[in-house]
Amino acid sequence: MSVVAAPAASADEARTARLVAAGLLAGAGALAVALTYTVAWDSTTLVEPHQTAVARAFLVAAWIAVGSLMTWRHVDRSVAVLVVSAGFLFSIQALTALDDARAYTVGRVVLSVLTVYVAYVALRVAHDLLGAPLRRRFIGALSGALVVLWVLALPVAEKLPTAGQFSYCGDSCPPNGFNVVTWPRVGDVLGALITLTTGAALVGVAVLLIAGSRAAPPRRRYAYQPLIYALTLWTFSYVLFTATRSVSWESYDVFLRFIATVGAVGTPLALYVAQGRGRAFAAGRVETLVTEGGDTSPERVLALVRDGLGDPTATLAVFDDARGGFVDTRGDPVEVDVGAPADGRVLVSRGGRVVAALHYDPRLTDHRAARGLAGAALTLLENQRLVAELRASQARNAATAETERRRLERDLHDGTQQNLLSLRLRLGEIEAGADPATATKLAAVDADLAVALEDLRTIAHGIYPPVLHERGVPDALRARALRAPLSIRIDADGVGRFDPSAELAVYFCALEAVQNATRHGGPAVAVAIRFGREGEEVVFAVSDNGPGFDVRAANGGFGLTTMRDRIGAVGGRLEIDSEPGRGTTVRGRVPA
């Protein structure tokens, strides 16, 4: 089985492309870090230019490096791109270190956009903690509010709202570079609202993640723990800093800046960890799929796949040979494009032919997890389909064999046996009128004929016991019991007749169990056979008080395999319960 995921460039090409991309990223990243650092260090407006320079350098480096690492490790390209671009946006923030009013203003606006951006990235990565609709509403409301506030504030505000720890310029901040008319009070109010919105973005994300993780399974909660810590730290320091800006206590300031740096640098690292652990979660789901066995119904397999991918819209399609097309897990026909590879689709092929397809939302899911889950899911579904096919084929074989046996027995009974019988009658008539010498010869022929007829009867009986056909299983066993030298008690109230193939299987199985009892227990053994109905099934149990045996050691002996095969072929189940010294009970159930 091979699993092909889009995009399907050759491995070598992909590797070269990735190397080039990584090199370019590293160069651009180093440049961004250097610029950020230098600009801040030499700033004349920032309150703490040196501390800010170091903090900013770390921030930019961390986001770009982690984003590059994500690209390299092929975790999820869309998230990797988001993280890298956040890093570059942070470096644009360097503009806030300049004393030029316009440059400062652009940097300040970027900074506030960046907060919402970080919120978006965090929520994107944690897609399986809260759904896309909630994320869209939250981010949409924040960015809408910010756009409106900035559009209103820029023309009228004299001063821009004070920024956080990474851009704090206190009283020496440059003025609004895009000021048209000055409405100081309106500007102040709008500025305060902008600060509030940014704060809401950070606090909101932290709250949403904490709430989402509480409702999530433990392994998933574990994946997002670092992210929650980092964001909480960042948010906490930002809120504290903004609320207590008037306090100019140097060591407090340094402490808050330190905490903010740890949170802001820790966030991309936490995102990386979340991705890795998230994949471990998906891998865990694959493991559950494969090892749990039990219910491998298509519905459950799909549920596990969806859960593992964190994508409730994922669908599985399997090729149905009988229908010559793909069907979904409900068995309804679906269209699958098996041509060009595409994002959001994993094709599983066997022997050069596509046999299954997993469709998922490519924005949500990592390809490798999708591939792993698709492969495991198909193996399970295939397995289940094969078992079902085997059962159906066994049932057909059993039914055919039963029909054949019955037809043979009937042909012998109604045809050959009757013919031989009438032959004997005619021979008798001739014998009566013949001379003594001929009569003697005819008698000898008749004796041979009698033997042949008896043989034929025995054969017919073995092919299909007449009483089984005429009366059903309990009476057929009673008839056998009458010839057996042992005590057999048969309890069969209300069982009646059932499916002829199942009757034949149950009869031979019970007979085998009885023969086992005599073989090992001798004529003193007592056997009890019980029949009953449970819903759509006929249940039976053959118990003896014989010597018993160790079922595990029997290893298919004692005719156990034959019994199991007979019952299994008609879609039933067989259980053998025995222990040395405690007798044996053979229990079975078959569909009626």
Added chain:
Amino acid sequence: MIRVVLAEDSYLTREGIARVIDQAGDIELAAVCEDADAARATVAELRPDVLVTDIRMPPTHRDEGIQLATGLRETHPEVGVIVLSQHVELLYALELFEQGTGRRAYMLKERVRDPDELHRAIRDVAAGGTAVDPIIVEELLQARQRGADGRLADLTPREHDILRLLAEGRSNQAIAAELGLSTRSVEHGINAIFPKLGLRPSDDVNRRVQAALLYLSGTGG
């Protein structure tokens, strides 16, 4: 003249048996039927002395002959039934005799080869008696792995009397009345007879019938 109805679905066998029945001067073949329903109707109409019937016949090709015999015990108790079986089936034989052995016979079809045997059975059954194919008893005994004579010899004279009446299909009360015993004594006697005949208490087929068949075989019945 003993009037007989024959029910048998196989053409060749039917013709063969019909010729055998016709050979006896004191037996008249009144009708032949090809299935159980026809046999039931014909018996009701002609009220023959004896019905000679196959077991497996249309419409269901199952145990029509046995059901016919059981049903006639209710509807026409005066009609004797001889069941001709293609193979030895103890279960059917015991069912046939369950309501008493009178007016019932179980024979293998092959016995018909000897016309006298069938004629004798017809006469016996018509007279209220019984006929059991020796092979039935043989099978019973084989399963018990002991000689019948030996077993019957183990019985006390009183047990012998009880068994004889039991074989006629009498109830415990009837046997008690006939022999001038209490019902309890009869029950005691019967309980003593079964183990002597090798019949286990757990055998869920009517032990009375098995005992009766063994008795009939032991007395040449």
